[in-house]
Amino acid sequence: MDDIYNQMIEKIIEQQEDIIGPVAVQRAKLVDELKIDWPKHQISISGSPKTAVDDLVKQYQVLFGQIAVETCKEAVASIINQIPESERPKSLK
């Protein structure tokens, strides 16, 4: 399951990187639960993965508001079904 969360986070950052470039990674590094080595695309989560994803989405929401949430939802659309409804991050429901 952790692997899916890692993939979600990677996809969200990639999608945001297409829009705002390196700022996407800078914002992701502000999330306390995440440790990111972006050149290697390595992500490790410490603590709750749900909280990590929610906090990451919030970082982008600060920039673009609800539009950023929609962008994040779109980024994970192909893999979010692999997580049971109850385990999904609130921000992506």
Added chain:
Amino acid sequence: MDLNKNSKHILELSVVLFAVLVGFWVFISLTNQNANYKLAFGATYGLMALLGAIFGLLNANKWGGRKSALGLTIIFLSVGLLFAEFGQLVFSYYNIIKSVEVPYPSLADIGFFGSIPFYILGASYLGKSSGVKFGIKKPTAKLLAFLLPVFALYNAYHFFLAQYTVGNSSILKVFLDFGYPIGQAIYVSIAAFIFLTVRGSLGGIMKNRIMLVLLAFLAQFAADFNFLYQSAHSTWTNGGYGDLMYLIAYFMMTISIVYLCSPLKESSKA
């Protein structure tokens, strides 16, 4: 909207340059100076566009440069300004050196007409940056996507093309006569569409920055529209209010690029 030190300096420089140029324009307009002053104004106010273009090109990398939608927005808007300044300088060259009052068509059109595709590209990438694709799913947005260009093109036709006769005009002149209003209709439609579809859902730090760019597009369109209108009615005068409109448009585009390029403060943490 917060700015870092570098952006603040450029913003201050833009405001000072704008104030000086507006002051110069008011002086030559109120005191009825001879044509040389007006030509001097025409030759210098493009500096505002140059300032915005250079700042944008030097700072687009902060947002990913050509690798991101926002970076490309900044690059295309900056190149558009650079083309506009090229047009201004060549136009002034014809005015001052060759004594041609309205050089059209001329090499100046490489700059003026050349800026239009870059503004269209800039507006398109701005749409991508601001998430316009999420707004377009709504039925009203689909209707707007159809109506806005139709309305803009109808206006272009109504004001500039309805009474148009080709006569002995060169192919280049006919192409530009059609190309200018159609090109301007395209970028202003895209800008208006972005505004109408995302104004409700776009938020956060970037909202005002993006709205400022949209406002700059409107100012650019007003200046372009006025130029075509005055040219069509033979009322264009160098150093007149039409040039002031261009100065305002360049100023707005420059400050919108400054705000767009400005990096985020750490205090903007979620």
